[in-house]
Amino acid sequence: MYNRAPVILASQSPRRKQLLEQAGIPFQVKVVETAETFPPELAIPDIPVHIARQKAAAVQELCEAGDIIIAADTVVVLDNNIIGKPKDREDAIDILSRLSGREHRVVTGVIIQQGEKEVAFSKTTAVHFKALTTGQITFYVDKYKPFDKAGAYAIQEWIGAVGIDSINGCFYNVMGLPVSRVVEELENF
Numbered sequence: 558m559y560n561r562a563p564v565i566l567a568s569q570s571p572r573r574k575q576l577l578e579q580a581g582i583p584f585q586v587k588v589v590e591t592a593e594t595f596p597p598e599l600a601i602p603d604i605p606v607h608i609a610r611q612k613a614a615a616v617q618e619l620c621e622a623g624d625i626i627i628a629a630d631t632v633v634v635l636d637n638n639i640i641g642k643p644k645d646r647e648d649a650i651d652i653l654s655r656l657s658g659r660e661h662r663v664v665t666g667v668i669i670q671q672g673e674k675e676v677a678f679s680k681t682t683a684v685h686f687k688a689l690t691t692g693q694i695t696f697y698v699d700k701y702k703p704f705d706k707a708g709a710y711a712i713q714e715w716i717g718a719v720g721i722d723s724i725n726g727c728f729y730n731v732m733g734l735p736v737s738r739v740v741e742e743l744e745n746f
């Protein structure tokens with residue numbers, strides 16, 4: 558069991574909070590809004606790590622020396638293009654139409670920091686969607702309103718149960734936190 562310095566989760570995501578709780582890690586949530594920008598030359602697996610580092614840096618001022626800060630960012634990647642959160646209903650429908658019947662990758666970058674010390678990594682999960690009908694897509698978007706989700710869907714919701722053929726990699730990584738790896742890194746920190 559993890560039992561050392563206080564852990565601060567630098568995320569307003571209810572999914573990340575739920576997953577860290579599920580792992581039995583005691584923690585507090587502290588969040589400061591960040592711009593979530595990245596230099597265009599970054600390789601795709603490094604982009605969510607870069608953004609997670611910005612989220613961690615933003616909460617430093619709210620933390621005590623010695624606190625361990627955890628931050629993460631999740632992006633959906635289709636044909637080497639990053640798909641973020643949908644702008645509106647039409648954008649969500651368009652994103653899901655593009656993901657339909659195909660495989661995409663979900664990349665979560667994680668930062669664990671204590672003062673100058675840092676562990677950074679990213680994990681990738683491949684997700685294969687079934688061919689979704691227009692009716693399924695509009696039903697999902699109108700009922701579940703996935704506007705705060707990268708790629709306009711949540712694997713833990715209805716669409717994950719009926720629309721996903723297979724995944725290769727960590728399920729919880731798709732939800733926003735590769736929690737078994739986070740626990741492993743915390744134990745070795």
Ligand SMILES: Cc1cn([C@H]2C[C@H](O)[C@@H](COP(=O)(O)OP(=O)(O)OP(=O)(O)O)O2)c(=O)[nH]c1=O
Pocket residue numbers: 567568569570571572573588612629630631632633663705706707708710711712713731732733
């Ligand atoms: C693909 C996918 C994403 N998501 C969520 C995880 C993240 O919360 C969100 C991606 O946005 P993020 O910017 O990674 O996180 P966030 O804005 O929710 O929280 P914060 O920046 O404060 O840490 O999408 C799911 O819940 N299920 C999924 O299947």
